[in-house]
Amino acid sequence: MSRRVTIKDVAEAAGVGVATVSRVLSGGSASPATRERVLAVAAQLDYRPSALGRNLRQRRTGAMGLLVPDLTDTFYGQLSEGVLACARAAGEPVVLGSTGGDPEQEAELIGMLLEQSVDRLIAVPSGDAETWSPALRAGMTVVFADRLPTEPAAEEEDGAARAADDLLLLDGLPPAPRPRPLDVPSVVADDRAGIRTAVRYLRGLGHRRVAFLGGPGHDRRAAAFREAVGEPVDEELVVFGTGSRDSAYAAASGLFQSRPDVSAVIAGGNVLGEAAVLAARELDLRVPRDVSLIMYDDVPWAELCSPPLTVIAQPGRDMGYRAAELVLRSGGRRPRGVVLPTELIVRGSCGPRRSP
Amino acid sequence: MSRRVTIKDVAEAAGVGVATVSRVLSGGSASPATRERVLAVAAQLDYRPSALGRNLRQRRTGAMGLLVPDLTDTFYGQLSEGVLACARAAGEPVVLGSTGGDPEQEAELIGMLLEQSVDRLIAVPSGDAETWSPALRAGMTVVFADRLPTEPAAEEEDGAARAADDLLLLDGLPPAPRPRPLDVPSVVADDRAGIRTAVRYLRGLGHRRVAFLGGPGHDRRAAAFREAVGEPVDEELVVFGTGSRDSAYAAASGLFQSRPDVSAVIAGGNVLGEAAVLAARELDLRVPRDVSLIMYDDVPWAELCSPPLTVIAQPGRDMGYRAAELVLRSGGRRPRGVVLPTELIVRGSCGPRRSP
DNA sequence: AAGCATGATGGAATCGTTTCCATGAGCAGG
DNA sequence: CCTGCTCATGGAAACGATTCCATCATGCTT
Numbered sequence: 024m025s026r027r028v029t030i031k032d033v034a035e036a037a038g039v040g041v042a043t044v045s046r047v048l049s050g051g052s053a054s055p056a057t058r059e060r061v062l063a064v065a066a067q068l069d070y071r072p073s074a075l076g077r078n079l080r081q082r083r084t085g086a087m088g089l090l091v092p093d094l095t096d097t098f099y100g101q102l103s104e105g106v107l108a109c110a111r112a113a114g115e116p117v118v119l120g121s122t123g124g125d126p127e128q129e130a131e132l133i134g135m136l137l138e139q140s141v142d143r144l145i146a147v148p149s150g151d152a153e154t155w156s157p158a159l160r161a162g163m164t165v166v167f168a169d170r171l172p173t174e175p176a177a178e179e180e181d182g183a184a185r186a187a188d189d190l191l192l193l194d195g196l197p198p199a200p201r202p203r204p205l206d207v208p209s210v211v212a213d214d215r216a217g218i219r220t221a222v223r224y225l226r227g228l229g230h231r232r233v234a235f236l237g238g239p240g241h242d243r244r245a246a247a248f249r250e251a252v253g254e255p256v257d258e259e260l261v262v263f264g265t266g267s268r269d270s271a272y273a274a275a276s277g278l279f280q281s282r283p284d285v286s287a288v289i290a291g292g293n294v295l296g297e298a299a300v301l302a303a304r305e306l307d308l309r310v311p312r313d314v315s316l317i318m319y320d321d322v323p324w325a326e327l328c329s330p331p332l333t334v335i336a337q338p339g340r341d342m343g344y345r346a347a348e349l350v351l352r353s354g355g356r357r358p359r360g361v362v363l364p365t366e367l368i369v370r371g372s373c374g375p376r377r378s379p
Numbered sequence: 380m381s382r383r384v385t386i387k388d389v390a391e392a393a394g395v396g397v398a399t400v401s402r403v404l405s406g407g408s409a410s411p412a413t414r415e416r417v418l419a420v421a422a423q424l425d426y427r428p429s430a431l432g433r434n435l436r437q438r439r440t441g442a443m444g445l446l447v448p449d450l451t452d453t454f455y456g457q458l459s460e461g462v463l464a465c466a467r468a469a470g471e472p473v474v475l476g477s478t479g480g481d482p483e484q485e486a487e488l489i490g491m492l493l494e495q496s497v498d499r500l501i502a503v504p505s506g507d508a509e510t511w512s513p514a515l516r517a518g519m520t521v522v523f524a525d526r527l528p529t530e531p532a533a534e535e536e537d538g539a540a541r542a543a544d545d546l547l548l549l550d551g552l553p554p555a556p557r558p559r560p561l562d563v564p565s566v567v568a569d570d571r572a573g574i575r576t577a578v579r580y581l582r583g584l585g586h587r588r589v590a591f592l593g594g595p596g597h598d599r600r601a602a603a604f605r606e607a608v609g610e611p612v613d614e615e616l617v618v619f620g621t622g623s624r625d626s627a628y629a630a631a632s633g634l635f636q637s638r639p640d641v642s643a644v645i646a647g648g649n650v651l652g653e654a655a656v657l658a659a660r661e662l663d664l665r666v667p668r669d670v671s672l673i674m675y676d677d678v679p680w681a682e683l684c685s686p687p688l689t690v691i692a693q694p695g696r697d698m699g700y701r702a703a704e705l706v707l708r709s710g711g712r713r714p715r716g717v718v719l720p721t722e723l724i725v726r727g728s729c730g731p732r733r734s735p
Numbered sequence: 736a737a738g739c740a741t742g743a744t745g746g747a748a749t750c751g752t753t754t755c756c757a758t759g760a761g762c763a764g765g
Numbered sequence: 766c767c768t769g770c771t772c773a774t775g776g777a778a779a780c781g782a783t784t785c786c787a788t789c790a791t792g793c794t795t
Contacts, residue, residue, distance in 0.1 A: 040776070041753095042774070045753060046754095082780065094457075094460050095456045097453060103475075111484075119474070138428065327680065385782085387781080398784075402743095429781055431781065435750045
């Protein structure tokens with residue numbers, strides 16, 4: 024097989040120095056005549072610059088990293104598509120990793136990216152600030168999407184509303200700046216508004232016992248839930264799975280069995296929603312007759328369900344795209360956080376509370 | 380910020396040459412004393428070898444490429460998870476691209492991977508042999524998953540059964556070897572068996588007019604369908620969408636409207652299945668009373684549908700994992716093609732044909 | 736004891752690009 | 766006509782690893 028065509032070959036064939044070829048190809052200054060000749064020769068030789076040489080010289084990979092918990096989760100599929108779209112537009116490759124929601128795997132993947140000199144990363148974080156400090160210390164430009172790292176046991180200041188507070192609302196006034204543990208931009212959904220709308224909607228249907236079914240990384244949503252419910256919430260009504268489908272199912276099933284008085288459930292993610300539907304069916308609870316259900320993520324199959332699922336839609340694709348934009352525009356000032364709006368899409372999985 | 384620790388730093392700190400450090404770190408020979416000292420110094424300095432230098436020297440990226448049509452499609456999410464799992468086990472990064480099912484984008488992404496010197500690629504191909512020849516000419520190790528590239532208008536030899544023929548059946552005798560246009564290993568599902576089982580099952584329920592609803596890359600499945608049906612099949616009953624959800628919906632809706640006599644449909648992928656359910660509902664066709672439905676891919680939400688969908692399950696995750704294994708074991712002899720078994724999972728979307 | 740084999744070791748070349756710097760040509764102003 | 770400036774240009778260094786090869790020490794054989 025023939026050797027790869029290098030810049031040197033082009034230089035020789037065009038009768039110029041390698042420096043000139045490099046300049047022409049990367050838009051530096053050169054006389055029109057030379058430029059044309061070099062371009063012609065390069066095209067004729069089918070020369071493709073090797074990213075390897077460039078990367079080494081510039082001490083960085085062009086690539087951006089992408090870390091998601093699970094590609095099987097449609098929402099992360101959407102988010103990834105957004106990132107990929109933006110990356111393609113920018114001509115950058117994307118190095119993908121799936122953490123399985125496990126901080127340890129996440130840390131390992133971060134190490135791998137570091138070794139690859141990937142210096143831009145979009146992540147749906149699973150670990151805490153400690154997991155992320157190596158990346159930040161190494162000077163990586165990180166943007167979090169969908170979630171923020173769990174805060175390392177910070178003393179509560181004023182309760183639930185805290186975590187969501189210090190983000191620049193997309194179309195609101197910037198709230199008083201308060202230092203965050205990690206100074207990393209993020210792109211997340213407006214969980215407070217989303218959950219509030221959902222809770223109000225359920226309240227309007229007469230539901231008093233509303234439960235929240237969450238997974239890893241849904242702390243902010245749970246907090247928003249507590250806040251929206253207002254009165255001190257029965258903590259038995261906030262249950263968490265660990266991320267796997269099995270554990271989500273167990274959590275949902277456990278909730279339904281231990282608390283038959285809940286008449287409505289908000290699921291913090293589509294995997295949880297799926298589990299809730301399955302668990303309800305298994306326990307002969309009819310949706311929405313016996314229990315109303317609202318789930319996060321407007322995945323395509325929400326409409327196929329029986330009944331079609333009422334959802335809190337968050338723009339997964341946009342989220343990925345904007346996160347990628349943010350990570351690309353690493354120079355200059357950029358907003359600390361972007362909050363994307365959610366939308367309650369009412370379908371058929373919620374009904375009025377039946378009087379017991 | 381402090382400079383990156385290089386192999387030279389380690390060498391100096393340990394009082395040895397860089398060559399020795401390199402040898403120690405990559406398992407070459409060295410005296411126990413030196414080895415220990417180097418290791419200690421490296422650990423203390425928190426030295427991480429840069430992939431950049433290594434890659435340039437070895438003229439290849441460690442990374443493996445992964446090209447799928449659409450991450451929003453749960454099946455490709457599963458497949459990707461499989462690839463990622465294997466890659467992680469091998470300690471290799473994965474560069475991801477989403478082609479949108481568009482040969483042009485695919486070609487572009489191949490070019491990008493070539494530029495990155497990614498020399499191992501797992502792909503769900505969208506283009507034909509011509510799209511793929513640059514990659515192969517450049518010496519890339521390619522493994523196709525889920526599909527084979529569309530054959531460039533080869534003259535038919537013996538009709539439908541052809542494409543599926545020259546693959547080494549996983550647990551069968553190797554059929555007579557016949558040259559294929561592209562000599563690329565592949566991992567695909569046993570579509571012939573899968574479709575045959577599905578068709579027989581529907582036949583058993585009394586259905587005579589069975590239609591096939593396909594998308595891009597489902598040619599082999601369509602061929603298997605024609606073969607399974609046996610008698611020369613009404614070509615109006617084999618309809619194709621172009622890959623988008625809209626086009627899938629249009630195809631399904633068109634089929635139902637133009638041919639009210641079809642009593643059962645086999646969808647070649649979960650996006651098509653979804654479209655079929657939606658279209659049927661829109662046209663007030665009840666599943667399975669008015670029309671029976673079998674769809675490819677046992678995605679989690681198949682069970683949530685109303686009624687739960689009978690599916691042809693193919694092991695997406697395994698498919699990805701095995702493809703990755705194949706691409707890693709690029710040295711030595713490896714099977715030309717691996718065919719993974721499918722399984723008909725009967726749920727509730729098929730019923731007996733109603734006498735008209 | 737001399738010669739030879741073996742194994743550890745370090746210097747230097749190499750990979751393909753970008754970029755710094757020196758050089759030389761061309762041109763305008765004095 | 767000379768000086769100084771601009772601009773195109775090419776040589777060479779740098780990036781950080783691997784790997785070839787020469788060197789040297791050690792131990793064993795004859």
